[in-house]
Amino acid sequence: MKLWRKPFDYAEKATTSGQVFIDEERCKGCGYCVEFCPREVLKMSTELSPKGYNLAVVQDESKCLACGFCEVICPEFAIRISTTNEK
Amino acid sequence: MIDAMNVEEPSIEKYLRQDRLPHIWCSGCGIGPVAGCFLRAIDREEIDPDRIAVVSGIGCTGRVAGYVKLDSFHTTHGRAIPFATGLILANPELNVVVFSGDGDLVAIGGNHLIHAARRNIDMTVICVNNFNYGMTGGQVGPTAPLEARTTTTPYGNFEFPFNLPYLVSASGASYVARWTVLHIRQLEKAIAEAMTKPGFSFIEVIAPCPVVYGRMNKEPKGLDSMYYYQEKSVIRNGADPKDADLELNGPIVVGKFVDVQRPTLWDHLREVSSRAQEKAKARAKV
Numbered sequence A: 001m002k003l004w005r006k007p008f009d010y011a012e013k014a015t016t017s018g019q020v021f022i023d024e025e026r027c028k029g030c031g032y033c034v035e036f037c038p039r040e041v042l043k044m045s046t047e048l049s050p051k052g053y054n055l056a057v058v059q060d061e062s063k064c065l066a067c068g069f070c071e072v073i074c075p076e077f078a079i080r081i082s083t084t085n086e087k
Numbered sequence B: 001m002i003d004a005m006n007v008e009e010p011s012i013e014k015y016l017r018q019d020r021l022p023h024i025w026c027s028g029c030g031i032g033p034v035a036g037c038f039l040r041a042i043d044r045e046e047i048d049p050d051r052i053a054v055v056s057g058i059g060c061t062g063r064v065a066g067y068v069k070l071d072s073f074h075t076t077h078g079r080a081i082p083f084a085t086g087l088i089l090a091n092p093e094l095n096v097v098v099f100s101g102d103g104d105l106v107a108i109g110g111n112h113l114i115h116a117a118r119r120n121i122d123m124t125v126i127c128v129n130n131f132n133y134g135m136t137g138g139q140v141g142p143t144a145p146l147e148a149r150t151t152t153t154p155y156g157n158f159e160f161p162f163n164l165p166y167l168v169s170a171s172g173a174s175y176v177a178r179w180t181v182l183h184i185r186q187l188e189k190a191i192a193e194a195m196t197k198p199g200f201s202f203i204e205v206i207a208p209c210p211v212v213y214g215r216m217n218k219e220p221k222g223l224d225s226m227y228y229y230q231e232k233s234v235i236r237n238g239a240d241p242k243d244a245d246l247e248l249n250g251p252i253v254v255g256k257f258v259d260v261q262r263p264t265l266w267d268h269l270r271e272v273s274s275r276a277q278e279k280a281k282a283r284a285k286v
């Protein structure tokens, strides 16, 4: 995002960035996380999971806001968002 | 694979029987997110997990009891509420959560449901409503909207459905809400509220069943149902549940409908028994 002037509370209000971990054994390819991620971080792949479902995979992790929506909407408890490595 | 060094343990993972996962529910089934909401609600309200008992009946939703690492009870068909009532009367300290589907709670156990609401038993009932009996092959359920196709109503449902929030609020429930699986944040909050609220709390969750109900009703993927919820849901907190009827492809009124304070069954029971004891004591003195 381009900012013309830096807001005073920029550091405090800055969005956190997250890392997305998808458990390939649990994912059943329903696509909820891909569809409802506000930042289009994820996408469906043609790769198959051990159970034979299409997997959701990360396409651009740098956009992730760590909002956690994918984590809560996933019916398989397959997604984990980590913010541990954030600076 | 998850890099174990990097990831802190997800908050709900400690409440799941991880050895049983991946679970048996179909891809896109709405039960998983509801179960997740319930597990997160425990931490949200800092409820002691040792005080929680999960009671389920039979059916796809009944499986929840088997996946949670909490005290759980997988009971006979339709009888989740009677078992839960017994648990509460034996140990009123327990926070009992009944997790079941529409067929189990409302058809087979319909009588128990209205009486539990009438007596205002201190429990939380989470009813995952997917309009049919998913596990047994998609027979019509008591909440299936008119004209909905199921395996037993291939030309469209000709029975009038129950409006669940209206049914339980008319029976006397203290807390009544309805959300869809897509309203996941509100749902988590509602479950947290219901679990801490004394009295009978009822939450209806409209959930996709893509494999059986959805396939027969032009929503063959979970996502199709989710788009429908996104498009047609109307949030009306405090709405009269009477106006919350569901129609096939019609608007879905969601929100918190009822939140009132009423003495619970246990309060009344204690009051009456202490009064009786005092009377007996007075009589013994004479």
Ligand code: SF4
Pocket (backbone or CB within 6 Å): A022, A026, A027, A028, A029, A030, A031, A032, A033, A034, A055, A056, A073, A074, A075, A076, A077, A078, A079
């Ligand atoms: S929501 Fe979960 S199960 Fe569905 S595609 Fe995403 S990771 Fe897979």
Ligand code: SF4
Pocket (backbone or CB within 6 Å): A018, A020, A036, A037, A038, A039, A040, A041, A042, A063, A064, A065, A066, A067, A068, A069, A070, A071, A081
């Ligand atoms: S945490 Fe939010 S932004 Fe990041 S992948 Fe999930 S839904 Fe997208």
Ligand code: SF4
Pocket (backbone or CB within 6 Å): B024, B025, B026, B028, B029, B030, B031, B060, B061, B130, B134, B135, B208, B209, B210, B211, B212, B213
């Ligand atoms: S049959 Fe329907 S309710 Fe049962 S697990 Fe499959 S999608 Fe879910």
